[in-house]
Amino acid sequence: MSEEKQTDLGPDPSLLLVDDDAIFVNRLSRAMEKRGFRPVVTTSVADALAEVKSAPAAYAVIDLRLEDGSGLDVVEALHEARPDARAIVLTGYGAIATAVAAVKMGATDYLSKPADANDIVLALLQTGETLPPPPENPMSADRIKWEHIQRVYEQCDRNVSETARRLHMHRRTLQRILAKRSPK
Structure with a gap:
């Protein structure tokens, strides 16, 4: 997760990170903080839903499969609490059906692990109908x-x-x- 870039995040740089891989999510949190976000880290669906209820973030990166449930529940709750929030689903097990479900529930993009902080920032800030550029190092x-x-x-x-x-x-x-x- 190299090549830090300060980005224009607008008036609310709050970011919800939801992943049960503590090492990954903490590294991602530090990298996103260096890019101007204010990350809040949670490692379960229950904690993430509580965070969405108390202070819905403007941005979110949510793992699809968590130990206590599906990240899609968090995407749906965030979309209901804050329709303008930009959420991406991040997973190691990409499938077309879950990508479609994530977008229908309010996610703005779907990335496969391993995705670095630059790929995640591009997906979070992507607007309009144009597709983001392909990843630098996609999985074989x-x-x-x-x-x-x-x-x-x-x-x-x-x-x-x-x-x-x-x-x-x-x-x-x-x-x-x-x-x-x-x-x-």
Whole structure:
């Protein structure tokens, strides 16, 4: 998260950061503070909803999957409390269906992890119909495939046979993939 830039945030630079990865969210908070935002960090849906109720932020970066629920609930509550708020959904498990749901609930963009502070600022401040520029270092297709397999594997309680069945793969092929290191 390098190359800090001071940005024009308007009269209210409040920023709600919601992510259950404490290391990531604290690093992001410091980086966003250097760019002029006033971040408030929460690590759960319950804390985020309480923060939205007491002081809805002008900007928000919300992780999709949290330990106690879905970040989409926070997006919806923020949009109801402050319709002019600009929220982006940030997730390691991108899917078209959740991206559409996030936008319908009031999110202005949807980014896949790993996204750096510059990508997040661009998404938060993007206005009009033009698309933001593509990320400098997007995940490779191999990495996205590997992340998806890992997610399904975890959702199946690390059961290789069940994961293989759900992914329509041969069990031995899946075992070979799981034995390898993650691609860069």
